[in-house]
Amino acid sequence: MDSVLSPLDLTAREAPDGPVAIARPHRVRAAATWFRENFPGEVFYAVKANPSEWVLDALWEAGIRGFDVASDVEAALIANKFKDAQIAFMHPVKSRRAIGRAFHDYGVKTFALDSEDELDKILAETGFAKDLTLVVRFAVPGDGAAYPLTRKFGVSPEEAPALLRKTRQASEEMLGVSFHVGSQCMKPDAYRTAMDGVNRAIVNAGVVVDIVDVGGGFPAIYPGMSPRPMIEYVNAIKNGFEEMFVAQNAKLWAEPGRALVAEAGSTVTRVELRKGDALYLNDGAFGTLFDATHLNWAFPAKLLRQTPSRAKLAPFRLYGPTCDSMDAAAGPFMLPTDIQEGDLIEIGSLGAYGTAMGTRFNGFGETVTMESNDSPWPSMYGEASSVVALPKRKRAPRKPKQA
Ligand SMILES: Cc1ncc(COP(=O)(O)O)c(C=O)c1O
DSSP: OEEESSGGGGGGSOOOSSOEEEEOHHHHHHHHHHHHHHSSSEEEEEGGGOOOHHHHHHHHHTTOOEEEESSHHHHHHHHHHOTTOEEEEOOSSOOHHHHHHHHHHHOOOEEEESSHHHHHHHHHHTTSOSSOEEEEEEOOOOTTEEEOOTTTSOBOTTTHHHHHHHHHHHOSSEEEEEEOOOEEEOOTHHHHHHHHHHHHHHHHHTOOOOEEEOOSOOOOOBTTBOOOOHHHHHHHHHHHHHTSOOOTTOEEEEOOSHHHHGGGEEEEEEEEEEETTEEEESOOTTTTOHHHHHSOOOOOEEEEOSSOOOSOEEEEEEEOSSSOTTOEEEEEEEEETTOOTTOEEEEOSOSSSSGGGOOOGGGOOOOEEEEEOOOOSOOSOSSOOOOOOOOOOSSOOOOOOOO
16 A cells, blocks of 8 residues: 555645545554453454455454454455454344355354344354354434434344344354444443343343343544543443343443544545535545435545645535535535635545445546555544453343243
8 A cells, every 4th residue: 555644745746536545544553442441342343334454454453353244245354364353244134145155154153133034044054053142133222323223123122022032042152132323323321221221121031141232333523523532432331231131241242333443544535626615526425425425424624735725714515526416515514715626635534434335436436545644633532541341240140031
């Protein structure tokens, strides 16, 4: 991978015609180290957030060994790269072929499910293996999240006890529960609320649960979205876990995606045309600016010029290069009023769901990646605080009702 001292260097050389994705592996390592030192359980990186080699390498260097995959393709990526990785296939709906491949070809033993039919598929495709870890995904409220994920997956609280009992019977090894509070969760207590709901279902089912997986949702900093400190999320989870009726030695897992990589990526994009407050760029909705366009989130932006502009900042809208009218981001993106065609802009905090979302729609999307060692954007991770031990359980777990 080519490198620059900072993205400003691109203004002094012939920049590629397409956008440049800036990779900051040191920011991935900082986030991963923070989670390893502060999250009192095992961290499974949600590969979908950014499956780039440089991200995976930085996570591995920082000691992350768990990977949450959504497909057999992601399972292959991790299994071929890291022989000792722990891979969890946490998509609740998988094709039979993907289950079989993950299990037989890539050694995956951990599978999520949210229905009896999916449980039957997993059992059949793994030859009724005795060493599976089966994780029941719950539907939980998503009202704390900037991007709720409530509707598509998860067993309802009413149907959960029956599914838990059936899965417990099938899983001779480990039974887990999981949920997703929604991406970019702005309320630490959302985890606590979700855990309380899941706990009620566990009590109703009368089963012993070995793993509580709190999913993803941990936030990053974006304009207009300043999350509470990450330690408050960890503390809410610790408190929730302490109150749960699960096995004495139950494990706590998390599957952060965004929080581990958002700060580590940005995009340098060129202004191809200016019309008033609208800037037409060489990157957009079908490139690395998916969340800026589809979710209408504002991202930090700055003009890259050797001699910094002295013009005042004003709100701009952005348009991507394709002919699709959805290829537009309202922002607002605060940029100097003298911005013009040919200027390069850096758009920050795009490490999560940025390059990962890119397509070749309209023939665009060719993105060069360059490494940079600078840290220009706000961070959730200051000084890593001291190691937090797993909480002591207050009450003994209920005896399992043997079904
Ligand atoms: C099962 C699962 N786990 C983890 C994540 C990562 O979520 P986030 O990026 O919000 O941390 C996702 C995202 O969609 C997911 O579907």
